[in-house]
Amino acid sequence: MDEACCWGALGELPYLGTGRVLRLVELLGGVVAAWRAGPDGWTEAMEFTPGVAARLLRAYRPDRPALLARACRTAGITVVPWPDPAYPFLLRAVQEARAAGSLPRTTPGPPVALYVRGSLEPGEPAVAVVGSRQATDYGVSVARELGAHLAAAGVTVLSGLARGIDTAGHQGTLAAGGRTVAVLAGGLDQPWQEAVPGLARAVARSGALVTEYPPGTPAARFRFAERNRIIAGAAAAVVVVEAARRSGALITAAVCRDLGRPVFAVPGSVRSPTSVGCHALIRDGAELATTAADVLAHYDVQRLVQLGPVPRPAHSPGRRPAPRPPAGSDAGQGLGPEEARLLEALDSEPVSLEQLVRRAGGQPRAVLLALTGLELKGLVHQWAGNRYSRAAGRPGG
Numbered sequence: 001m002d003e004a005c006c007w008g009a010l011g012e013l014p015y016l017g018t019g020r021v022l023r024l025v026e027l028l029g030g031v032v033a034a035w036r037a038g039p040d041g042w043t044e045a046m047e048f049t050p051g052v053a054a055r056l057l058r059a060y061r062p063d064r065p066a067l068l069a070r071a072c073r074t075a076g077i078t079v080v081p082w083p084d085p086a087y088p089f090l091l092r093a094v095q096e097a098r099a100a101g102s103l104p105r106t107t108p109g110p111p112v113a114l115y116v117r118g119s120l121e122p123g124e125p126a127v128a129v130v131g132s133r134q135a136t137d138y139g140v141s142v143a144r145e146l147g148a149h150l151a152a153a154g155v156t157v158l159s160g161l162a163r164g165i166d167t168a169g170h171q172g173t174l175a176a177g178g179r180t181v182a183v184l185a186g187g188l189d190q191p192w193q194e195a196v197p198g199l200a201r202a203v204a205r206s207g208a209l210v211t212e213y214p215p216g217t218p219a220a221r222f223r224f225a226e227r228n229r230i231i232a233g234a235a236a237a238v239v240v241v242e243a244a245r246r247s248g249a250l251i252t253a254a255v256c257r258d259l260g261r262p263v264f265a266v267p268g269s270v271r272s273p274t275s276v277g278c279h280a281l282i283r284d285g286a287e288l289a290t291t292a293a294d295v296l297a298h299y300d301v302q303r304l305v306q307l308g309p310v311p312r313p314a315h316s317p318g319r320r321p322a323p324r325p326p327a328g329s330d331a332g333q334g335l336g337p338e339e340a341r342l343l344e345a346l347d348s349e350p351v352s353l354e355q356l357v358r359r360a361g362g363q364p365r366a367v368l369l370a371l372t373g374l375e376l377k378g379l380v381h382q383w384a385g386n387r388y389s390r391a392a393g394r395p396g397g
Helices: 003-012 017-025 031-046 050-059 064-075 089-099 137-153 165-175 199-206 221-234 249-260 273-283 291-294 301-307 335-347 351-362 364-376
Strands: 080-082 113-118 126-130 156-159 180-183 208-211 239-241 263-265 378-384 387-390
Touching: 003 017, 003 080, 003 113, 017 031, 017 064, 017 089, 017 180, 017 335, 031 050, 064 080, 080 273, 080 335, 113 199, 126 137, 126 165, 126 221, 137 156, 137 165, 137 291, 156 165, 156 221, 165 180, 165 199, 180 221, 180 249, 180 378, 199 208, 221 249, 239 249, 249 263, 249 273, 249 291, 263 273, 335 351, 335 364, 351 364, 364 378
Parallel strands: 126 156, 126 239, 156 180, 180 208, 239 263
Antiparallel strands: 080 113, 113 208, 378 387
């Protein structure tokens, strides 16, 4: 019997939930044994009430793991169960925090199995970029730049493949040659309304399409909120680019905040309805973000890339980050070869990323990574339209 699909089948049952499934697997000697024990064995092991036992009996289908395995093979879907090293470890940590009592009892547990098209990498660092479906040109531009620069730093970009900000974040990441993961609100074999034809295939090739729902599950409105908790749970931080007053991105931000992870919001025009939610987040304590450097400044980037998302707050909660070193200071010492070559190619006149790649040579991904490092050192300034120059006051600028 397929162990991964036994996890998936247990996860579908009513009442059990993450904690009870894990307890049953422990008590009954493994996931296959737990599934074969059936409702009678579960009731005996967990002392369920007659009402709960009756619900489980009605839902139990002994051949469900085999049917699930067949459906996944047909659709080209991989099941990533709870014990698999590829299961996002920050998502698993949500359950650990719930079990320890450090989260509200109302915080939903993560699924015990994920359905994946593409691949998840064990311990990959991930940041969510989310926002409004009704995005403005400004929001789309910012989301693309964030995706590209986070990818350049070796960070996987999470989002939901919806039109608007989600799509732009995925596109920016793909353009930079990075990994991006899209979490969907239905089975991966179901039709999906893509804003850009072929985007889902490109995301699966670069990273993964992920859902908690088995094949055959149609997308539904109520499942989008459930999808958002997966995005928040798997991310080291969330960046909201544009959000109206009732945007689903605010749900993602709220879950991320409950989990004690950083929330960033991109400011917009005070007259734009798509920025109302972002301004509310900033007012309520979210960090203001204008570039990926604002996000990456909270972390030791190399440690983030090598060991996965390890939050490294640069300041105490509720306070602004420490000021960046002034241009021309000792912060410019110890540049890497790529950073030094890139700095030589820049002057005070802003140039586009494409021009800079041609001028400095090298691969776009390496150039973006060096730019991020230089921004964090206060040596480079990013302008609107994905243009760059030396920071004011820097010799040669």
